[in-house]
Amino acid sequence: MLAEHLELSQTTVSLVLNDSPSAKSIPQETRNRVIEAAKRLNYRPNYFARSLRQSRSMSVGVLAPDLSEGYFTRVMSGVVEELTAAHYFYFTACHDWKRELMERYPRLFIERAVDGFLLLNTPAEHIDVPVPVVAISAHSQAKNVTNIILDHHLAVHLAIAHLYGLGHRRIAILRGPRAIPDSEFRWESCQQVAREMELRLDPALIVRIDAAGWSMKTGHHPMAPEIGYKPVQSLLERTRDFTAVFCFNDISAIGAMRALKEAGLRVPEDVSVVGFDDILSAAYATPSLTTVRQPLMEMGKRGAQILLERIADREKEFVAEVVMSPELVVRESTGPVPAKRSI
DSSP: OHHHHHTOOHHHHHHHHTTOGGGGGSOHHHHHHHHHHHHHTTOOOOHHHHHHHHTOOSEEEEEESOOOTTHHHHHHHHHHHHHHHTTOEEEEEEOTTOHHHHHHHHHHHHHTTOSOEEEESOOOTTOOOSSOEEEESOOOOOTTEEEEEEOHHHHHHHHHHHHHHTTOOSEEEEEOOTTSTHHHHHHHHHHHHHHHTTOOOOGGGEEEOOHHHHHHHHOOOTTSTHHHHHHHHHHHHHOOOOSEEEOSSHHHHHHHHHHHHHTTOOTTTTOEEEEEEOOTTGGGSSSOOEEEEOOHHHHHHHHHHHHHHHHHOTTSOOOSEEEEOOEEEOOTTOOOOOGGGOO
């Protein structure tokens, strides 16, 4: 033990290594001895003893459906930036939409004494834990949860108004998977915006993405471009009577563009495509993807900030919902409706 090695009290060594204000009363020479010996012996303070004194573990649990490129990577870049700056460690677990894991992982996090939870795109209703919870894109009504959500009405309005302004009236919609909390909110917004614009959404052009179904049938990851490729292939087998596709996310939009190309349709000359999220690869797709940008990194940062604030002051009243604003990013995948199809 470092204290025995230096023939000093455990308290003295602890005060110095934890840079306590009380350490100022300890002679500088003694402080220097402690620091030099700690470096030389590669000493690590007793983490659990310190966390017990502070009543904190300086760690949080992050629960997400998957670790795929796209939504998760952008949100986590913001989360990691904030947690690292605050000297917090984090455990990440992926539940892959399996209810058993969604119930078991929170218990495992609690056993590891995390100070709080960040839920990414994960329902919070069945998670009952004695620590603060911040949910990003979960729309949770559960107690003890702060929600970071997108203004879906504005997001959908930006996309559909853009297509409408280009002359598109026959717009196919790729709805999100049932499991993802954002899916129903975005679909409700699609219906509301269409009513406001007096635009008819043809039920024959509405396709539900079944991420779990496609992945089980194909062996592909549930958030691979396959989730857009297969539904648009199926749609094209039934009808080509549409001039635009509004996709649930950029991953599905990239798959949709591939299906359109294989069917001999050009994007955007024959069919325009709009994605959602603005993932890193959206700008580098061919053609580059017009999309609704979710401020994913900022949502991750804000979620982590609020969680840390709630951990620091457990008695403080917390806001139940923080709404973030989207932005339309126009690129090459959208253009005027073909002359022969204009209305």
